[in-house]
Amino acid sequence: MTIDLTETTTGAINDALRQARLRLGGVASGMVLTLVIVTDEGAQYDAVRAASGAGRQHPCRILVVIIRRPGERSRLDAEIRVGETSPGETVLLRMYGPLGQHADSVVAPLLLPDTPVVTWWPGAPPAVPSENPMGALAQRRITDAASADVPRDALAALAAGYQPGDTDLSWTRATPWRSLLAATMDQPSGAVTGGTVSAEAGNPTADLIAAWLSHGYRVPFAVEPSTGPGITEVSFATADGEIAISRPDGRVAQLRRPGQPERRVALHRRETTELLEEELRRLDPDEVYAEALAELRPR
Amino acid sequence: MTVSNPLRDPRDRRIPRVAGPCVLVLFGVTGDLARKKLMPAVYDLANRGLLPPGFSLVGFARRDWAHEDFAQVTHDAVKEHARTPFNDTVWQQLAEGIRFVPGEFADDAAFDRLAQTVAQLDTERGTGGNYAFYLSVPPKFFPDVVAQLKRSGLSSPPQRPGGHRPWRRVVVEKPFGHDLASARHLNAIVNSVFGHDSVFRIDHYLGKETVQNILALRFANTLWEPVWNRGYVDHVQISMAEDIGIGGRAGYYDGIGAARDVIQNHLMQLLALTAMEEPVSFDAASLRAEKEKVLSAVRLPEDLATATARGQYAAGWQGGVEVPGFLEEDGIAPDSHTETYAALKLGVDTRRWAGVPFYLRTGKRLPRRMTEIALLFQRAPHLPFSATDTRELGQNALVIRVQPDEGVTVRFGSKVPGSAMEVRDVNMDFAYGESFTENSPEAYERLLLDVLIGDPPLFPRHQEVELSWEVLDPVEEFWAEHGKPEQYPAGSTGPPGADALMARDGRAWRRL
Numbered sequence: 176m177t178i179d180l181t182e183t184t185t186g187a188i189n190d191a192l193r194q195a196r197l198r199l200g201g202v203a204s205g206m207v208l209t210l211v212i213v214t215d216e217g218a219q220y221d222a223v224r225a226a227s228g229a230g231r232q233h234p235c236r237i238l239v240v241i242i243r244r245p246g247e248r249s250r251l252d253a254e255i256r257v258g259e260t261s262p263g264e265t266v267l268l269r270m271y272g273p274l275g276q277h278a279d280s281v282v283a284p285l286l287l288p289d290t291p292v293v294t295w296w297p298g299a300p301p302a303v304p305s306e307n308p309m310g311a312l313a314q315r316r317i318t319d320a321a322s323a324d325v326p327r328d329a330l331a332a333l334a335a336g337y338q339p340g341d342t343d344l345s346w347t348r349a350t351p352w353r354s355l356l357a358a359t360m361d362q363p364s365g366a367v368t369g370g371t372v373s374a375e376a377g378n379p380t381a382d383l384i385a386a387w388l389s390h391g392y393r394v395p396f397a398v399e400p401s402t403g404p405g406i407t408e409v410s411f412a413t414a415d416g417e418i419a420i421s422r423p424d425g426r427v428a429q430l431r432r433p434g435q436p437e438r439r440v441a442l443h444r445r446e447t448t449e450l451l452e453e454e455l456r457r458l459d460p461d462e463v464y465a466e467a468l469a470e471l472r473p474r
Numbered sequence: 475m476t477v478s479n480p481l482r483d484p485r486d487r488r489i490p491r492v493a494g495p496c497v498l499v500l501f502g503v504t505g506d507l508a509r510k511k512l513m514p515a516v517y518d519l520a521n522r523g524l525l526p527p528g529f530s531l532v533g534f535a536r537r538d539w540a541h542e543d544f545a546q547v548t549h550d551a552v553k554e555h556a557r558t559p560f561n562d563t564v565w566q567q568l569a570e571g572i573r574f575v576p577g578e579f580a581d582d583a584a585f586d587r588l589a590q591t592v593a594q595l596d597t598e599r600g601t602g603g604n605y606a607f608y609l610s611v612p613p614k615f616f617p618d619v620v621a622q623l624k625r626s627g628l629s630s631p632p633q634r635p636g637g638h639r640p641w642r643r644v645v646v647e648k649p650f651g652h653d654l655a656s657a658r659h660l661n662a663i664v665n666s667v668f669g670h671d672s673v674f675r676i677d678h679y680l681g682k683e684t685v686q687n688i689l690a691l692r693f694a695n696t697l698w699e700p701v702w703n704r705g706y707v708d709h710v711q712i713s714m715a716e717d718i719g720i721g722g723r724a725g726y727y728d729g730i731g732a733a734r735d736v737i738q739n740h741l742m743q744l745l746a747l748t749a750m751e752e753p754v755s756f757d758a759a760s761l762r763a764e765k766e767k768v769l770s771a772v773r774l775p776e777d778l779a780t781a782t783a784r785g786q787y788a789a790g791w792q793g794g795v796e797v798p799g800f801l802e803e804d805g806i807a808p809d810s811h812t813e814t815y816a817a818l819k820l821g822v823d824t825r826r827w828a829g830v831p832f833y834l835r836t837g838k839r840l841p842r843r844m845t846e847i848a849l850l851f852q853r854a855p856h857l858p859f860s861a862t863d864t865r866e867l868g869q870n871a872l873v874i875r876v877q878p879d880e881g882v883t884v885r886f887g888s889k890v891p892g893s894a895m896e897v898r899d900v901n902m903d904f905a906y907g908e909s910f911t912e913n914s915p916e917a918y919e920r921l922l923l924d925v926l927i928g929d930p931p932l933f934p935r936h937q938e939v940e941l942s943w944e945v946l947d948p949v950e951e952f953w954a955e956h957g958k959p960e961q962y963p964a965g966s967t968g969p970p971g972a973d974a975l976m977a978r979d980g981r982a983w984r985r986l
Contacts, residue, residue: 357482441523
């Protein structure tokens with residue numbers, strides 16, 4: 176059901192949520208976290224859709240913060256959705272006027288007790304996520320460098336302002352690649368002397384994978400532009416010859432290594448919902464990301 | 475030895491455990507288990523990216539099939555039974571590595587062809603000479619298959635240059651024998667060819683999330699440990715109820731019965747996990763050591779006549795359908811003594827559990843399908859309420875629901891709202907489906923992956939199997955000498971003897 180509250184308060188929103196829950200027979204008793212989405216009117220539909228999908232795996236309260244028309248007088252409109260697309264609750268909070276500068280005062284009373292808070296910025300990342308008022312509420316802060324105008328600069332800024340609990344969807348996008356690379360290098364090979372990551376220009380995931388590999392092997396991995404889609408190849412120069420995984424079509428990867436038959440393996444690009452699902456699975460600081468990101472810090 | 479991989483970091487929780495290059499050879503591909511569980515599990519693993527590039531599946535059976543026919547059978551099984559959505563790219567990758575070898579278990583030539591097939595896969599698909607053999611066949615075929623694997627050289631990996639030696643693993647399913655002697659015999663056959671560490675016994679209950687959660691519940695929390703002992707626990711009930719009859723399994727079931735089919739493996743494993751002490755770590759050796767310790771402390775009461783009960787379902791109405799009795803089922807002798815319901819009272823002779831009875835029961839054609847472990851706590855030593863206030867207060871309970879509706883329930887007394895002091899039982903409930911993913915992996919997915927990775931903690935060791943038989947053998951002998959099982963109507967909660975067993979102790983079974 177959807178409940179629209181105009182010119183409302185957080186107290187009224189909490190009451191409406193409680194009553195909706197009672198009327199639907201106590202759904203959503205097992206919500207595991209609060210997900211705060213900071214977005215704008217144009218991007219909110221896609222973001223809420225992705226989050227509701229992830230909410231099927233991680234039942235949660237989704238609070239969508241939309242700042243509108245800062246010039247008007249202060250006003251809070253709420254749109255409550257319960258028992259529709261996901262097992263949890265979704266509240267769209269539209270804040271007008273100066274209230275937009277104090278969004279945390281609206282969000283804080285609506286956070287679920289006893290459970291973690293995650294903030295997600297689907298658009299360009301804030302300068303320092305942990306110092307942003309919406310980020311300060313959360314244990315886990317999800318940014319997406321790929322949404323920035325210049326993703327590489329955005330990653331560098333995130334690296335400079337990193338605090339434990341920060342994470343970025345361009346790192347999440349790297350997981351299937353990293354998983355395949357790690358599995359490939361489980362097999363004995365000659366010493367790794369360097370390598371390259373080829374990707375569409377401006378792909379922050381490629382930067383992070385190269386940084387992760389450089390950090391792991393203590394040898395430089397270069398990022399080279401290709402025509403895409405996404406990342407098209409990762410290769411290792413080893414003492415025994417080249418080991419390479421290439422994925423020209425964004426779907427199936429070929430694995431080549433010296434003295435062995437070429438093998439193929441499915442390697443899909445993933446939807447935002449899947450990325451969020453992975454992010455919400457663990458809420459402790461991601462130290463491996465921190466180390467890869469540190470390699471990208473401006474020197 | 476593998477050199478350490480700098481890309482593997484124990485702090486990196488995003489990268490899943492992926493199996494190394496290997497071939498899975500499946501014997502008994504025409505069986506129900508292969509179609510409904512194993513093939514879908516292989517696909518689900520592939521779909522989750524947990525199988526290595528080049529992974530290959532070889533089927534072996536007495537069928538006149540080509541590779542494509544087997545691929546089609548697998549395709550249909552996957553489409554019908556897989557947990558994850560069907561993805562054509564993933565399927566194509568998998569299908570490229572599917573092979574079939576027709577033949578009989580006594581046929582030398584067939585096993586030579588099998589050896590050629592897997593060797594060819596090593597060169598074509600880079601499977602590295604690592605083979606897992608899944609014996610999804612009745613135990614009577616084990617000697618033939620194992621001997622053939624040895625004769626054809628499949629069971630012994632060649633030494634490769636650089637000291638690297640490929641692995642061989644063999645997977646067997648329950649029943650692990652039908653008594654202690656036969657279990658030992660079966661084990662000797664398998665161990666004559668495969669080392670102890672290469673034998674993986676599948677008890678699919680141990681692959682279930684809820685069963686693994688028993689360990690998390692007990693050893694990751696402080697809340698339960700102080701009361702998890704004879705000081706607070708009155709008794710423990712471990713139940714596995716099925717609503718179905720024996721179906722088409724008459725050939726397997728007649729002469730085996732409920733106790734051997736379910737109590738010896740599933741329920742004894744659940745008992746071990748519930749009653750064992752904390753392992754010093756969660757590696758296979760420590761976990762198995764604790765399970766073996768507690769299984770070796772399990773005792774049968776002196777008088778088996780009052781501590782056991784058994785029954786056979788008679789014709790009746792189950793879930794709104796009229797169903798035949800066990801003795802009328804196809805393939806069951808009209809004078810069969812095989813039980814379809816079994817209940818046992820056991821003691822665990824340790825400081826933690828002395829004097830606390832563990833009641834185990836399992837049966838077919840009961841009202842509903844359900845598996846649970848229930849710890850019933852002692853009543854409060856003194857109640858500062860009047861008797862009428864607490865008339866509706868039962869025993870506090872902690873119930874681990876293994877299936878369906880996986881979760882944990884805590885039952886305790888609460889004041890009924892109103893001006894009078896009245897205390898009644900209420901439930902506090904944790905349901906997996908609510909708090910976690912709707913798609914936790916199937917037990918077989920987890921277990922197959924563990925086999926391919928070579929991770930043994932979830933597989934019972936032979937000693938555990940033997941200890942369970944040592945508990946059950948005297949019961950089976952007693953039953954063999956003492957008449958027939960009682961009849962209970964299909965759809966009822968079991969034979970009167972089972973209720974009498976509890977009533978003698980002043981207790982009652984939890985409602986099914």
